[in-house]
Amino acid sequence: MSDPRPAPYGGGGDALSGEAPLPARFRRHADMLVHSGRSPLYIELMRAAADDIERGGEVARLFEGVPAPPGSVPQLRLVAALHYLVLSGQVPELAAFYPSAGGDRQPSEAWPVALATIAEHFGQIKERLYRTVQTNEPGRSAVLFSGLLWLAARHRRPIRLLEVGASAGLNLLVDRYSYRAGDLELGDPASPLRFVDPWDPPPPVDLSAATAELRIVARAGCDVSPLDPSRPDDQLALLSYIWPDELHRIDRLRAALSIAARDPAPVARRRGSEWLPEALAAAEEGELVVVWHSVMRQYVEPEEWSAIEAALDGPSGVVRLSMEPVFERRLGMHLAVHDPAGARPQILAACDDHGLPIRWDTYSPPG
Numbered sequence: 001m002s003d004p005r006p007a008p009y010g011g012g013g014d015a016l017s018g019e020a021p022l023p024a025r026f027r028r029h030a031d032m033l034v035h036s037g038r039s040p041l042y043i044e045l046m047r048a049a050a051d052d053i054e055r056g057g058e059v060a061r062l063f064e065g066v067p068a069p070p071g072s073v074p075q076l077r078l079v080a081a082l083h084y085l086v087l088s089g090q091v092p093e094l095a096a097f098y099p100s101a102g103g104d105r106q107p108s109e110a111w112p113v114a115l116a117t118i119a120e121h122f123g124q125i126k127e128r129l130y131r132t133v134q135t136n137e138p139g140r141s142a143v144l145f146s147g148l149l150w151l152a153a154r155h156r157r158p159i160r161l162l163e164v165g166a167s168a169g170l171n172l173l174v175d176r177y178s179y180r181a182g183d184l185e186l187g188d189p190a191s192p193l194r195f196v197d198p199w200d201p202p203p204p205v206d207l208s209a210a211t212a213e214l215r216i217v218a219r220a221g222c223d224v225s226p227l228d229p230s231r232p233d234d235q236l237a238l239l240s241y242i243w244p245d246e247l248h249r250i251d252r253l254r255a256a257l258s259i260a261a262r263d264p265a266p267v268a269r270r271r272g273s274e275w276l277p278e279a280l281a282a283a284e285e286g287e288l289v290v291v292w293h294s295v296m297r298q299y300v301e302p303e304e305w306s307a308i309e310a311a312l313d314g315p316s317g318v319v320r321l322s323m324e325p326v327f328e329r330r331l332g333m334h335l336a337v338h339d340p341a342g343a344r345p346q347i348l349a350a351c352d353d354h355g356l357p358i359r360w361d362t363y364s365p366p367g
Contacts, residue, residue: 013028013029013032014028014029014070014071014072014073014074014075014298017070017071018070021053022050022053022063022068022074023050023051023053023054024050025074025075026046026047026049026050026053026074026075027046027047027050029046029073029075029076030042030043030046030047030050030075033046038243038246039243039244039245039246040107040245041097041098041107041110041243041244041245042079042243042244042245043107044107044108044110044111045078045079045082045107045110045111045114046075046079048111048114048115049075049078052115057115058115058118058119058122059078059118061122062078062118062122062125062126062129063129066126066129066130067130071298071299072132072133072299073133074129076133076241077128077129077131077133078125078129080128080133080240080241081124081125081128081129081240082094082114082117082118082125083098083100083239083240083241083242083244084128084236084237084240085117085121085124085125086098086100086101086244087100087101087236087239087240088236090121091117091120091121093113093116093117094110094113094114094117096113097109097110097113098244098245099244099245099247100239100242100244100245100247100250101244131225131237132224132225132299133241133299134167134168134225134227134237134238134241135167135241135242135295135354136166136167136168136169136170136171136227136238136241136253137242137249137252137253137294137295137354137355138170138171138177138193138252138253138255138256138355139195139249139252139352139354139355139356140171140294140295140323140354140355141170141171141173141174141177141256141355142177142179142195142198142199142355142356142358143294143323143333143335143349143351143355143358144171144174144292144294144321144323145174145175145177145179145186145187146198146199146202146203146335146348146349146358146360147203147292147321147335147337147348147349148161148174148175148214148216148290148321149186149203149205149207149210149211149214150203150204150205150210150337150348151288151290151319151321151337151339152210152211152213152214152215153203153205153206153209153210153213154339154341155288155341156213157286157287157288158215158216158217158286158287158288159214159215159216159217159287159288159289159290160216160217160218160219160282160283160284160287160288160289160290161174161216161218161219161220161290161292162219162220162221162276162279162280162289162290162291162292163219163220163221163222163267163291163292163293164221164222164272164275164276164291164292164293164296164308165221165222165223165272165293165294165296165299165300166221166222166223166226166265166267167223167226167227167238167267168226168227168228168229168234168238168257168260168264168267169221169226169229169260169264169265169266169267170229170253170256170257170260171292171294172219172220172221172265172267173219173256173259173260173265174187174216175187175188175214175216176188176191176193176259177191177193177194177195177256177259178190178191178193178194178195179194179195179198180194180195180196180197181197181198181199181202181207182197184207184208184211186207186211187211191255191259192255192258192259193252193255193256193259195356198355198356198357198358199349199358199359199360200357200358200359201359201360201361202360203348203349203360204360217287218282218287219265219266220265220266220267220268220279221265221266221267221268222267222268222269222270222271222272222274222275222276222279223267223268223269224269224270224271225269226267226268226269228264229256229257229260229261229264230260230261230264235257235261238253238257239253239254249354271304272300272304272307272308272311273304273307273308273310273311276291276308276311276312277311277314280311280312280314280315280318281315283315288317288319289315289317289318289319290318290319290320290321291312291318291319291320291321292321292322293322293323293324294322294323294324295323295324295325295333295353296324297324298325316340317340317341318340319337319338319339319340320336320337320338320339320345321335321336321337322335322336322337323335323336323351323355324336325353332350332351332352332353333350333351333352333353334347334348334349334350334351335347335348335349335350335351335358336348348360348361349361
């Protein structure tokens, strides 16, 4: 399963940036937002920040000494730092531009206020630039849940669910969310997080029977910088990585956090290569071990990724389920499975980088 090619698309194509300077990376991401019709505010901020870097301004000073290798999406770290200040109530003038804080001012007028915010809160923003982007998007749970239904119908065994790069562990709680598929109510019908017809078409299985078979008997994850869903500051950190003009995603995250805060999934502060051997060894006879990861490969160094794959290649019968970009279609994500019970890895579904919409179409990748 080792792949010598560079990490695929993700985070506005930043993993493919090579030696491109910061302004080019900021503008590339902004152009992709224009193409997808998303986040007018972030388009404005990224483009203005690129101009400021070229002038040697405040943003250029912010990134002095901050590592920004390809795939580390420095543009998202900057806008997340600003969003954190908004959500924490520290910058009401800037909050006037953020729908996530009730703001409704035009994005075209935001940059002078953002620049003044950077100057006033320079040290606090710079400290947050060193943090890895963590978009623990609950919408990806709808992708994972459909993959687990497919596996439940195939294996009819209790599942031990493990996640590499789990952040706050929100996707590990996949069965505690509600999924409405036509007349069927799947998952937890009382859940405050509800997905209505998330799959078009749905997985090619009997959804009722697969849901009855699906039993997650153990769940755990690892992350180099895990967040605690019960801590208010960590909740704000997660919310800051959501685009402020996509209120449906913010509502989704708040609902997931309300569930996780009561009974979080265990997430160890460890590298995947260190944690996986022990986590895999803890599996009990009769369990189907499923290792899941989503939109995290670009953040992992090649040596660490090779070590993760080596750990996964060791035990027999471990199923790998992932939601990551692929080379053939760099502007999308795919749900892929490597099930040793099958002939070879398969791509099961295509989806958005935040999960929905999810289009199931079972086929094998070329080559």
